[in-house]
Amino acid sequence: MSCFFLARWSPWLVGVGIGVLVWLGFLFSNRAIGCSTAYARTGGILESFIRGKRVKDREYFKKFSPIVDWEWMLVLGVGIGSFFSAILSGQFKMEIVPVIWSNTFGRSIILRLVAALLGGVFIGFGSRLAGGCTSGHGISGSSQLALSSWLAFILFFTGGIATAMFLFNFIGGV
Structure with a gap:
């Protein structure tokens, strides 16, 4: 468990970990890992506070519904994981x-x-x-x-x- 306290992780181990994550994503959800759609969905969610359900009339949001989904949670998890990694390694600073x-x-x-x-x-x-x-x-x-x-x-x-x-x-x- 001491690896969680390191300032830098082995790129080889991280690469293997990401590869396993991609494999598990395909195995359990038949989906590829990606993040950018989550940001577009967030824009749609924010827009829905102003326009209501009319947001879903947009062509883009017909294909990518403005909802909190697994990609959105992945982005949240990356942020939370990065924060805790910085804290545990002693590298966290406000800048x-x-x-x-x-x-x-x-x-x-x-x-x-x-x-x-x-x-x-x-x-x-x-x-x-x-x-x-x-x-x-x-x-x-x-x-x-x-x-x-x-x-x-x-x-x-x-x-x-x-x-x-x-x-x-x-x-x-x-």
């Missing part, structure tokens, strides 16, 4: 502007929040456009040897690396 960000872009909280919001919007839009996120394509889709998932996964990482290099080498260096 609005991370050190790597402040060293490159300064300590502006507004700039950090705007960048985080825009990044979240772009990631959400891209994952819905691609029909899934890194967990859906990169873990579940690639484990099924789906060519579209391998392509999406490669492009996710290529785009992420290019964006980080652009931000930290060109924008941050100015």
Whole structure:
């Protein structure tokens, strides 16, 4: 049980654990693991407080009902698990502007929040456009040897690396 107190876990063991989780997901629910649809469903749930049942008239929500489902609970579990992992390992700290960000872009909280919001919007839009996120394509889709998932996964990482290099080498260096 001492592994739960480590700051860094073995990527090999975590990879095996994720693989077993994907296998169990298919075995017990016949579903792939993914997270991005849960965020879209959350948007629909929030919208239903304003528009009521008319939300279900939208084409998207006819296919993906705005409900709390297993994907939604997976996202919640990832957040809770991450929190407890940080606490148990002694790595938890409240930080609005991370050190790597402040060293490159300064300590502006507004700039950090705007960048985080825009990044979240772009990631959400891209994952819905691609029909899934890194967990859906990169873990579940690639484990099924789906060519579209391998392509999406490669492009996710290529785009992420290019964006980080652009931000930290060109924008941050100015």
